[in-house]
Amino acid sequence: MTNNVEDASTVTVLPAPRHMGVGSGSVVMPLTGRILESTSVGDDACVLAGQLTDDIERATGVRWDIGWGDNRGAHWSGFITLGRDDSMALGSYSLTIAEDGVVVVGGGFEGTRNGVQTLRQIIRQCAPALPSLTIEDTPDYAVRGYYLDVTRGRVPTLDWLKRWADELCLYKYNQLQLYVEHTFRFDGLSGTWRGMDALEPRDIIEFDRYCAERGIELVPSVSTFGHLYTALRSLDLRDLGEFPEDADRPFSFIERMAHHTLNIADERALKLSYTLIDSYLELFRTKKFNICADETFDLGKGRSHRYAERVGVAAMYADYVSALCRHLSEQGHEPMMWGDIALEMPEILGRLPKDVVMLNWEYSPNVTDGKVRQVSEAGIRQYVCPAVWGWSNLAPRTRDAWSNISRMARYGLRYGAEGILVTDWGDFGHVNDPRLVVPGMMYGAAMSWNAVAYGDEDDTDRAIDVVQYDGGAWTAALHRVDEDSSFRWYDLVQYVELDDGEGRLNRGVAELLYIGNAEQSAWVRSSTSLEEARTRLMTVLRDRVAAGHHANDDLRDLLRHLPRAVSEESRTMIMQPLLVAIHGQMLLNTVGWIFAVRAGAVEGSELGLESGSELSARLGDLALETAQALERWAETYAQTWREISRESELRRILELVWRCSDELRK
Template sequence: MDENTTATVRETTDTHKTMRKIPAEPQNLTETTAWHIIPTPRTLRHDEGVTLLPLNGRVNESRAVGDDRHVLAMQLVDDIHDTTGLDWGITTGDRWPGFITLTVAVPITVAAPATADTHSPAITPDTPDAPIAPTPSTTPGAYTLDITEHGITVAGADFEGVRNGVQTLRQLIRQCGAALPRLHIEDQPAFPTRGYYLDVTRGRVPTLDWLKTWADKLCLYKVNQLQLYVEHTFAFDGLSETWRGSSPLAPRDILEFDDYCAERGIELVPSVSTFGHLYMALRTQSLRDLGEFPEAADEPFGFIDRMRHHTLNIGDERAFALSCRLIDNYLQLFRSDKFNICADETFDLGKGRSKPLAERIGVAAMYADYVTRLCRHLEAQGKQPMMWGDIALEHPEILDQLPEEVTLLNWQYDPQVDDGKIRTVAESGATQIVCPAVWCWNALLPRIDDAWHNITRMARHGTQYQAQGMLVTDWGDFGHVNDPRMAVPGMIVGAQESWAPGRVADEADMLRRISRVEYGDAGGTLVPSLAAARRATLFGWDDLVTWLETGMPALAAARACGIVAGFDAADATLRECAARLATALAQSRTADAAGTSAAFRIAVDGQRLLNRVGLRLARMNDDGRDDDAHSDIHVDGSALAAALESWMEAYAAQWRTVSRESELRRVEDVIWRTADAMRRS
């Protein structure tokens, strides 16, 4: 809770308490220190005093919860041990009482928002006298949490509800230790589907251990769906020419990870490119003939080109057989009844080999027919099809031709996004999930400000037009140079907004909350410092790749004024942010603080070097001589090259702690080519 926030204690006839205000900041030793819950609950009553966890306690988890391996109970026991040093047990049944009880209790009464108007003030524990309209609820995911003098009870509407209540309790334990605030919480999610979409194909394939770590983070913030984006990085039988050298995921990885997610209340939904974005597959000797432009298959690899030319020639019936083969082989590894065929950004459709067909029936009809066939193929196997909605929105007539059962994933990454495309899908009657982004692609540092605006607006529009849920995307364009830990703040913003859109109205407030809950940073400065570091980016990874792959001579000139004028201030900001991040994480008690600290430092130092590369390029004339008219700042090319190579070693070592080797060599190649260019300049 914030320093200016108070929680309301409402009058209850059973305890004869009167209406009063409890300050968020402790006034005496009976109060706990400030704490936050993410996502923020709908209603929270904060009573006086603290509840001390007993030395030898137990968590009693009812078998009715459906947690056969008692994962939820173990999450609590592990957090209690890690935070307090106390060793607790777990049990079940009415003969083995526990100080913490996990149970299913249906129905649960949860306070509903005062109005459906998403622009009205939200009811939160931070708005003391907000009206409450009790609504009997069996909403999946709903829960109550009671922390009293005599014990703690989490009661959920179902397994997911108990899971969600446990995550709230875990956050409190992590912040307050053995002295917990006495609370009564009633809560439920706004969106049934609260998902995350992780790119594991465009350069970085995570280790299975890191995927499990990520699932644990998603669980802590009550996310209930995860999709892994796959193009060529899965070891399909008979397609080794496509996935060779990519450190692909294998069936065993998916089976193990699917179990791990399910035990934590996360549905792992299969997602494979089946139409567009088949760049690596369509460059092989075996499959190149199925592309719209097979003659381009032998062109040198390029990060930019990978995003452009990769569409199946669906005029060839063998294309449909390939798509079905990918679907049929992959879906058998998942327990989910959903399947995402992707089918986005089919840029080349009707422009190459299939041009005669496009001239006869039109590109929109071609697209609608193909994805409909894929959807029918899935439905015949009892699966619910999902697909990206961008092409259908470019050709709105497609919307009326799609199967009713398909769910459109409506992605829009504009930080100032309006409701136009979401309204269009809603008016068509199609089911949709809104998809903003964490804004980490093509960069060493995350664009947290853009993520905040994009996610909050999409959540608001999704609520307004009754979307089924929100799926926050995390992409790795241009080699996935962005360390996965850079996406954590954006993921948490997405978790907050998919659970309770608009309840935290201020970005600065949200970033302080994330700093406290995720990183154990009592000062709340860590995530704001990370956001500030990104604002000091003058020459980014995307600029570097564009310069190397296109040789754009205008790039340096276009950047020159801003880089030269702003370099000193940006470099000072990056140094200061590096110090703040290091200090905050040094004081953190979180398990992965050291790895996070290293990842942040490497990213900030890498951006300082990229700014220097941009400065040197900006100050060079076409003949290669320094242009001293711009500035007195001098960047020695040889010294910069050596610094880049040294940085790359640290970056590579950190890459390998969370990712397989995958395409690390391509990232290294970018740095080495840059170092060579700096020495020559």
């Protein structure tokens, strides 16, 4: 990371300021000071001044005063003054720390907010003596958004959502979207959200206010076309799906990701989509609305097959999303939608309304600029949407996140994207703890503000460790957990769900498996029995799974050398969830190895045994020991879940662990 500084070691700020000059010496903060916030800032609740007083108290133990006045400051004085200058570009700011005080001036409320967040980071690292410096700063992207899944298993508590908004504010994000399918209490749709600990209108109203006070635009995002798995399994709505005959199939994490599309040949489908839109948008102050409309895999394959033969799947899709977009536009709202289907069928691009914003997601670590360029050349507005890579794993794949986010951010700048939306998904039960994706979130913050400053992942990690984790090498610890994941949560879900619950092959799940590459996946999918499918699955995974014991040795070494959590905040934000993830991953690695040995895909020599009854007995002992350890781990996992999340679908995760334990006991 490179900055225009005389002494870059003095302080670390993330995102890196565009221009920062560090003077000689330092500025000693007074024992009892005041923060004077101008009324022109537009911060009626004095949130910004309150953030500063909280951080000063955290760093020094002393509580400062807050003053409130106009730009002239005729009657009150303050060591720190916060002002606003609308001649500056929106979002930009200047910060000066000098002997006679600290001054933050911003372009609009957002600019002042951004400057305050920089000052907060400096106070946290340096108080009570601050470096003498001047900063002039402005962002690359006007819109720097975060997309949080609150529907695929985990519904966060309102307290946690507020805490997450505080983290996003600190790193200068200015938009947040919550992904909702069946986890909101829509009137008349209780059959879809019952038992899900769904969010209520009052939650959204309160959280919308909380975000707005911190300069974050809360944008509604709800599935209106695809990803309606739970709704289309309910007795009330199942006849609106492409395959209503499958509504009573056993719940499956895997099938939930594939079979969930409305039958839009039925005129009632549009009415349902309008109902979701109209009732939800009333709760938000923004004029933006994300209709989602992604991954409509079953479109034209089931009940709408004849309609698709007549008009074509591309035309069906384009007409439906266009109707939803017009419905929003006519009410003065700005429609947004995911771009995957339109990019798979490019003829759709020319049929979309001109005011739609395409959310162009691509998550490959080695993503190219092809789709970003394609949307740009089509003249369609877009946000680029990378990912923090937390889904389907106990610990996030942080290196993949860095590679994906850094590339997509640069592509968006190259092709004139209006914003960036960093996605945080919870596929397969949202087993991944949201607290562990903080580094991924910070990658997004860094790259969306000043991409040219970040060319090296290791330097960025060091900055994250300083700013977020009191200097401990926590990002490196996260990297190691990912690298030592020889049998992942997603692998376990596949293995367990291949059983239909009656000891037979679940063909619906088998048809959806993807392992390694297309050829290997086809081989596993063609299995005719549960035993054959599981044997083939473990054969495909054997090279990775065979390394499980060595991976566990490395994880045990990591446990011996974890950084020290120096504050209560770092213990709850990183230490606790990371310990749960490490111990859980060690158990998963062992589980995968046991299943592979049973399938004959891996030799038993790791136990010092070759074959026969001795191996069988030792393997049985290990399997029982692992089953019991998994059950104990699951109880601890549940406790950490409940600290930041509602009960929501925790039981589905526990039941899958229990099914695994029972399988080990066989």
